[in-house]
Amino acid sequence: MTPYSQLVFHAIDLGLLRCASFLAPEAQRAEWRLEWESELWHARRSNSTSGAVSWRTEREIANFCFGAFQDAACLRRLWWQNQARFVPLHGSAAQCIFCLSGILFVSYLISILSPGIRAERDFSSTQIRPGTILIQEEGANGDSVPTMAIDQVQIWKRGRQRYVDGFAFYRVARESATIGPHAGGTWQIAQASSNLFAVAGLTLHYMESNEEARSGMPRLILSERIWREKFGANPDIVGRVLLVGSRPARIAGIAPGDAWRLPGNSEAWLLRPDSEISPDGRGYVVAHLTRSGRSEMWGGIVNIASYDSRRSEHDFLGKSLEEQTPGPGNIYWFGVLLAFLALPAIASVSLAECSFSSHKPSWIRRAVRLGFLVMKVVLVMLITYFSSVDLAYWHSSVSSPSGVYVQLVTTFAIFLFGMRWALLDQRQRCPVCLRRVTNPAQVGLASRTFLAWSGTELICADGHTLLHIPGLPTSWFSTQRWLYLDTSWGFLFAGSGAG
Amino acid sequence: MATEAKLSHTAAMILQAIDAGLIYGFSIMEMTGLPSGTVYPAMRRLERDKLICSRWERQSIADTEQRPARKYYKLTATGTVALKASRNRYPLLERMIPYVEEKAL
Numbered sequence: 001m002t003p004y005s006q007l008v009f010h011a012i013d014l015g016l017l018r019c020a021s022f023l024a025p026e027a028q029r030a031e032w033r034l035e036w037e038s039e040l041w042h043a044r045r046s047n048s049t050s051g052a053v054s055w056r057t058e059r060e061i062a063n064f065c066f067g068a069f070q071d072a073a074c075l076r077r078l079w080w081q082n083q084a085r086f087v088p089l090h091g092s093a094a095q096c097i098f099c100l101s102g103i104l105f106v107s108y109l110i111s112i113l114s115p116g117i118r119a120e121r122d123f124s125s126t127q128i129r130p131g132t133i134l135i136q137e138e139g140a141n142g143d144s145v146p147t148m149a150i151d152q153v154q155i156w157k158r159g160r161q162r163y164v165d166g167f168a169f170y171r172v173a174r175e176s177a178t179i180g181p182h183a184g185g186t187w188q189i190a191q192a193s194s195n196l197f198a199v200a201g202l203t204l205h206y207m208e209s210n211e212e213a214r215s216g217m218p219r220l221i222l223s224e225r226i227w228r229e230k231f232g233a234n235p236d237i238v239g240r241v242l243l244v245g246s247r248p249a250r251i252a253g254i255a256p257g258d259a260w261r262l263p264g265n266s267e268a269w270l271l272r273p274d275s276e277i278s279p280d281g282r283g284y285v286v287a288h289l290t291r292s293g294r295s296e297m298w299g300g301i302v303n304i305a306s307y308d309s310r311r312s313e314h315d316f317l318g319k320s321l322e323e324q325t326p327g328p329g330n331i332y333w334f335g336v337l338l339a340f341l342a343l344p345a346i347a348s349v350s351l352a353e354c355s356f357s358s359h360k361p362s363w364i365r366r367a368v369r370l371g372f373l374v375m376k377v378v379l380v381m382l383i384t385y386f387s388s389v390d391l392a393y394w395h396s397s398v399s400s401p402s403g404v405y406v407q408l409v410t411t412f413a414i415f416l417f418g419m420r421w422a423l424l425d426q427r428q429r430c431p432v433c434l435r436r437v438t439n440p441a442q443v444g445l446a447s448r449t450f451l452a453w454s455g456t457e458l459i460c461a462d463g464h465t466l467l468h469i470p471g472l473p474t475s476w477f478s479t480q481r482w483l484y485l486d487t488s489w490g491f492l493f494a495g496s497g498a499g
Numbered sequence: 500m501a502t503e504a505k506l507s508h509t510a511a512m513i514l515q516a517i518d519a520g521l522i523y524g525f526s527i528m529e530m531t532g533l534p535s536g537t538v539y540p541a542m543r544r545l546e547r548d549k550l551i552c553s554r555w556e557r558q559s560i561a562d563t564e565q566r567p568a569r570k571y572y573k574l575t576a577t578g579t580v581a582l583k584a585s586r587n588r589y590p591l592l593e594r595m596i597p598y599v600e601e602k603a604l
Binding site: 034035037038039041042043045046063064065066067068069070071073074075078 | 523524525528529534535536537538539540543544547566567568569570
């Protein structure tokens with residue numbers, strides 16, 4: 001065998017040791033490798049002293065190195081056995097809080113990362129100007145059906161109004177927009193009164209300067225989605241002139257993302273005087289109520305009677321935009337309230353079962369126990385909020401009513417069963433150490449005459465308490481009872497710190 | 500007594516080898532004829548049970564002899580007691596692994 005091949009075999013042996021070292025625990029890996037490399041040196045030297053270096057020798061050294069895998073695996077097993085010291089955490093209050101915090105963290109992370117939920121947050125955080133209403137003909141088949149004519153708005157604007165200090169009309173239609181020589185598309189564009197955004201109380205981003213506003217050209221407001229998709233979120237496009245249909249229009253601003261909560265899914269708004277809006281077709285009317293107008297509102301609705309140009313009377317309904325959008329926070333609290341009301345139907349809300357017959361825990365222990373329950377309830381509430389928002393708005397759009405219903409139902413269900421779990425869990429925790437009692441044992445005999453005692457006994461693994469749960473609640477033993485185990489029981493729990 | 504009950508024949512051979520002056524893993528292998536995959540894990544368990552303890556040779560000694568430093572093992576007091584009990588249980592132990600002349604610890 002040549003010296004070159006010996007070097008190759010030595011490298012292979014070192015490679016085997018290196019591979020085996022990954023089985024060893026990280027903290028002991030370096031020392032383990034040093035020992036094995038030293039032993040390999042001695043093994044090689046011992047086999048080569050006779051001068052008979054051969055394939056047989058290399059095979060023996062390789063076998064020696066393969067033993068390193070068993071040694072490293074053994075070290076790993078010992079390390080695991082050492083880790084088993086943390087087993088006492090099982091069933092502890094810390095483990096419970098840790099698990100709940102983990103669930104909360106995951107649900108919070110989802111709510112941050114999901115674009116649908118972010119949009120809902122933007123949407124609900126947009127403040128609606130108080131007193132803004134959407135006016136429709138009485139008997140209209142849903143909010144999304146356009147029922148209003150521009151003529152009616154012009155009549156209202158001409159007259160002196162006591163209850164309303166602003167009207168705006170808009171009508172949505174698909175129109176082509178030309179951005180450049182080879183770019184454009186067909187968008188949902190609302191032909192709208194110049195004061196639409198002022199009446200609705202929506203603030204625009206990147207608004208044009210006053211000089212540009214006075215130029216007389218129709219102004220185009222882009223939705224944030226179109227601005228990002230078609231213009232790459234470039235703020236310098238404000239002031240640029242586009243062709244909408246065959247007419248030029250100047251971009252005057254960007255509507256804040258998802259702030260639009262009026263009917264008609266508009267992607268852009270072409271603002272112009274009412275006289276220039278075509279009288280053909282029906283649209284929507286937005287108005288803003290004065291203080292006296294708001295006092296006439298009942299349940300978010302105000303009735304309006306008016307005459308048209310032929311002096312015939314029409315009835316209209318004004319619906320508050322604030323009432324139409326309760327927001328996730330309001331839905332959540334409503335769901336929580338419903339769940340609180342329903343809770344006694346599925347679980348006993350009393351914690352009075354904690355009655356020690358011979359020993360009463362100190363007030364500190366009782367305060368800790370109460371604090372643990374409060375912490376669980378707070379975590380369940382937070383998990384309920386984030387999970388319900390995740391489930392409701394993961395896919396549905398912000399204007400979809402299905403999101404509201406899904407959030408309400410999930411809030412109710414998660415909070416109801418979460419609270420039930422929190423209460424049942426609390427009743428099965430040792431009042432001294434807050435660990436869950438274990439090892440259930442059936443004791444006694446069930447009696448048909450209800451005179452014998454039967455039930456289940458559970459014991460605290462640390463040897464503090466014994467819990468009796470009656471199988472048949474009787475007048476003298478209706479609820480569970482705790483029995484404090486004094487130091488005389490200590491011999492059964494050697495090493496657990498009982499007492 | 501609990502230690503005596505746990506000690507296997509392999510563990511007893513390794514304790515005897517260490518007591519006989521074979522104080523590092525490869526020499527124990529050579530003397531007992533056990534493979535490396537048996538000897539080293541058994542030594543880990545003996546060290547965990549505090550029957551043997553280990554220490555690294557001084558680097559200066561290894562440098563003088565132009566070789567890597569070795570990890571040496573020796574019996575603890577508990578290990579000595581356990582070996583004594585094992586010798587009663589395995590009477591041929593001492594004859595299988597006789598004492599070597601130089602005991603370099």
